Amino acid sequence: MTTKFWEQKSLQEMTHAEWESLCDGCGKCCLHKLIDEDDAQEVIQYTDVSCRLLDTKTGLCSDYANRKEHVPDCVVITPDNVNELDYMPTSCAYRRLAEGRGIPSWHPLNHNGSRGPMLAAGMSAAGLVESEDYVEEELELRIVTWPLNDID
Numbered sequence: 640m641t642t643k644f645w646e647q648k649s650l651q652e653m654t655h656a657e658w659e660s661l662c663d664g665c666g667k668c669c670l671h672k673l674i675d676e677d678d679a680q681e682v683i684q685y686t687d688v689s690c691r692l693l694d695t696k697t698g699l700c701s702d703y704a705n706r707k708e709h710v711p712d713c714v715v716i717t718p719d720n721v722n723e724l725d726y727m728p729t730s731c732a733y734r735r736l737a738e739g740r741g742i743p744s745w746h747p748l749n750h751n752g753s754r755g756p757m758l759a760a761g762m763s764a765a766g767l768v769e770s771e772d773y774v775e776e777e778l779e780l781r782i783v784t785w786p787l788n789d790i791d
Contacts, residue, residue: 643748644657645657645732645736645741645742645748646692646741647729649679650721650733650736650737650752651718653718654758655742655746658718659734660748661733661748662716662732662733663747663754663757663762663763664697664754664757664763665698665731665747665764666689666693666699666700666764666768667685667728667730667731667763667764668714668728668731669686669689669692669693669700669764670686670687670688670689670690670764670768670786671685671688671690671771671781672685672726673686673778673779673782674726676739676751677786683725684782685782685786686781686783686785687767687781687783688758688768688770688774688781688784689768689769689770690710690713690770690771690773691709691710691770692706692710692713693768693770695766695768695769696765696766697765697767698759698765698766702734708784716735721733721734721737722737725733728729728787728789729785729789730743730762730788730789730790731748743760743762743789743791744756745757745760745762745790745791750754759766760790761785762788763787767783767785
């Protein structure tokens with residue numbers, strides 16, 4: 640891939656491989672979120688409950704290629720819909736680039752694909768969440784604020 644292609648191309652100009660590489664694999668987009676639609680601001684609250692496909696130890700999807708078959712309402716992020724997905728974490732490279740911000744310093748693309756700096760920065764859901772398959776309490780009791788961290 641071209642060095643720092645994300646600084647040279649628009650989201651629409653990226654190849655599929657380039658687009659996919661923007662995902663840091665943090666797993667935050669796979670968390671269940673609560674949106675209070677009665678609130679004029681529609682505040683989004685994250686929970687520590689993940690999609691059943693998220694590997695809670697690594698923060699990666701356990702069947703990414705086939706996720707829509709298992710989870711039909713899984714949202715596929717594209718250059719065409721990224722601006723509409725305001726519930727994506729502010730640390731998400733897709734969101735950051737769509738908003739005109741660069742990718743963060745800890746992003747794997749800045750470290751030859753290594754997720755180490757991302758994990759060290761505390762930007763992953765790995766080890767912090769529980770699968771929806773094992774959670775019995777109401778999501779309102781599982782609200783967390785750590786997914787909102789957005790450091791460079």
